[in-house]
Amino acid sequence: MRKPAPKGPRTAPTTRKPATGRPTAGPARTSAPARPTASHARTSAPARPAAGPGARSASGAPARFRPAAAKPRPAAKPAPRKAAALRPAGVPPRSAQAGQDRLQKILAAAGIASRRACEEIILDGRVQVNGKTVTELGTRADPRRDEITVDLQPIEREAPVYLLMNKPKGYVTTVKDDQGRPTVMALLKGVPGRLYPVGRLDFNSEGLLLMTNDGALAQVLMGPEHEIPKVYLVKVHRTPKPELLKEFEAGFLLSGRRLKPCHIEIAEKGDNPWLKVTLTEGKNQQIRRMFAAVGHPVSKLRRVQFGPLADPMLKPGAWRYLSPQEISAIKSL
Numbered sequence: 498m499r500k501p502a503p504k505g506p507r508t509a510p511t512t513r514k515p516a517t518g519r520p521t522a523g524p525a526r527t528s529a530p531a532r533p534t535a536s537h538a539r540t541s542a543p544a545r546p547a548a549g550p551g552a553r554s555a556s557g558a559p560a561r562f563r564p565a566a567a568k569p570r571p572a573a574k575p576a577p578r579k580a581a582a583l584r585p586a587g588v589p590p591r592s593a594q595a596g597q598d599r600l601q602k603i604l605a606a607a608g609i610a611s612r613r614a615c616e617e618i619i620l621d622g623r624v625q626v627n628g629k630t631v632t633e634l635g636t637r638a639d640p641r642r643d644e645i646t647v648d649l650q651p652i653e654r655e656a657p658v659y660l661l662m663n664k665p666k667g668y669v670t671t672v673k674d675d676q677g678r679p680t681v682m683a684l685l686k687g688v689p690g691r692l693y694p695v696g697r698l699d700f701n702s703e704g705l706l707l708m709t710n711d712g713a714l715a716q717v718l719m720g721p722e723h724e725i726p727k728v729y730l731v732k733v734h735r736t737p738k739p740e741l742l743k744e745f746e747a748g749f750l751l752s753g754r755r756l757k758p759c760h761i762e763i764a765e766k767g768d769n770p771w772l773k774v775t776l777t778e779g780k781n782q783q784i785r786r787m788f789a790a791v792g793h794p795v796s797k798l799r800r801v802q803f804g805p806l807a808d809p810m811l812k813p814g815a816w817r818y819l820s821p822q823e824i825s826a827i828k829s830l
Contacts, residue, residue: 598638598640599637600624600635600645601616601619601634603640603645603652604624604645604652605712605713605715605716606711606712606713607653607654607655607710607712608655608658608691608712609647609691609712610672610693611693611715611716611719612715613719615712616634619632619633619634619636620634623648624647625646625649626643626644626645628644655689655691655710657709657710657711658689658709658711658818659708659711659818659819659824659827660688660709660816660817660818660819661705661706661816661823662684662705662708663703663706663808663811663812663813663816664681664702664703664704664705664706664813665813665814666700666701666703666813667679667701668680668683668684670696670698670699670706671694672694678700681706684814684816692709693709693710693715694706694707694708695708695709695715695718695719696718696719696727697779698800701798702799702800703798703799703800703813704798704801705800705806705811706800708816714827714828718804718827718830723830724777724778725803725804725830726775726776726777727775727776727777727779727802727803727804728773728800728801728802728807729773729774729775729776729784729799729800729801730764730771730774731771731773731784731788731795731797732769732771732772732796732797732798733769733770733772733794733795734769734794735768736766736767737772737791742761745761746759746760746761751780751783751786756780756787757778759775759777761773769796804826804830805830806819806826806827
């Protein structure tokens with residue numbers, strides 16, 4: 498006598514398994530899952546037939562066909578680029594217009610002053626472009642098309658001039674002096690163009706000074722990042738101790754700022770010796786200030802070399818033009 502099946506949750510009735518004989522023309526039928534027992538009342542969904550030969554359906558019968566391949570998803574469209582600033586068609590950006598350049602660079606190339614000094618001239622409202630005063634740095638103009646004036650005087654591009662001067666004491670290394678002191682410009686006679694000094698030597702110092710109207714070159718030579726060596730002969734009070742000279746060579750701390758290392762050697766011994774000092778930066782009265790800070794004040798200071806330029810035969814107050822070889826050497830720095 499057959500025992501009754503254990504009661505459990507009601508499920509769909511089972512169907513007969515398909516015959517294992519000759520396959521039908523259509524795809525094989527798969528049977529519904531068998532009635533679960535009480536211990537397997539809750540089951541997961543039947544697995545899909547695996548692709549490829551030999552795969553079987555959930556009922557265990559061999560699959561007649563491979564499942565259709567999934568359609569490839571269309572490639573994602575690239576995100577559109579941000580639209581550039583609206584600009585009329587055919588008009589290039591302001592910075593890319595042919596022939597235009599920064600106003601301070603144009604003024605420096607015309608021999609007005611160094612590029613940094615030209616920036617101050619612009620900020621002071623002394624420059625006009627096509628009759629309009631310009632006070633904004635970075636303004637661009639075309640010197641071939643625009644009318645550019647400084648103090649209402651039109652500028653002209655001058656031929657570059659390079660000369661070397663031996664500055665004497667008692668002169669200021671500027672084009673003009675508010676206190677009425679004589680400037681190095683008073684020593685230039687018969688020189689065409691508007692020149693200006695590259696770098697400075699204070700009122701009581703003497704030595705070699707480069708003068709030019711090439712503003713682009715002056716900007717490079719005065720830039721601290723280029724570290725152009727400058728050699729000085731310095732007479733100090735009493736001989737500094739060797740450990741003090743090593744401190745200078747390692748980078749002296751002056752007014753809370755670490756100076757770049759400099760090279761110092763004794764050029765002439767004595768109670769008040771002459772030292773040969775090589776700097777790669779030029780802070781305001783740097784040599785005088787650092788020796789005064791350690792109790793060895795400077796009584797005389799003379800620059801004897803500026804980059805590759807040197808001339809021991811040039812007398813104080815005299816000047817001469819640079820040779821083509823010297824111009825090439827100074828431009829290669």
